[in-house]
Amino acid sequence: MRARVNLPARARAGEVITVKTLVAHPMETGYARDVRGDLVPRHIVTEFTCWYGGREVFRAAFQPAIAANPFLEFHLRATVSGRVTCRWRTDRGEETALERTIEVA
């Protein structure tokens, strides 16, 4: 799974920043049929987590109603310089993680 995470490189302490994430995934619902009329088995990203400052700060649980190539925007309050780690997991156990650093002044 290819993923992207976008957040500001620098922020003031206490500032609320926007984190934009995107992961390449078909999000097969298990309801759609292929050209032969067979059901395409379900294959979705089920879990997203974001760690910052050594803690899990945000999490999401996805169902099939999340569109393909899940986009998710949320917010964090900038408190310490360091890593922001985003991780996606699918219902088949596949995992992708992406790390960004933020400098807090």
Next chain:
Amino acid sequence: MASRESDIAPPRDGFGGASRRQVLATLAAAPLAQAGAAAAPVTVELPPIAETGNSVPIRVSVDSPMTDDDHVRSIEIRVPGNPEPIAATYFFTPACGVAALRTNIRLARTQRVTAVAELADGRRLSAHADVVVTLGACVEEVYP
């Protein structure tokens, strides 16, 4: 990455094997706080008309100070017109600063989309938006 135990409650695993009818009955039975005009801190933004249900942008925000004592614990997006009536659940912590999110959802048909926010004190608040879907996400074949 630190392998510290998470403070966040583990997400509910959908509704397991429950049928659509059972899930809807459960949702209907769960009372929601009636938000008055003065206190309507939940906002759901959706386009009024979606040409296709495959990817519909949605924004949900909750007016909350996001302090340790008073914050939004979770936001659930409900899509009762879909085969599976919950689109996603988002779990927040005070470290988020703001309880808001933006994403794209699938809609099988014209329906009312509801966001339910659970606060730190256990209160639940909701808001909804109606969306007309011209062409639903392709689930018609197996639609009950």
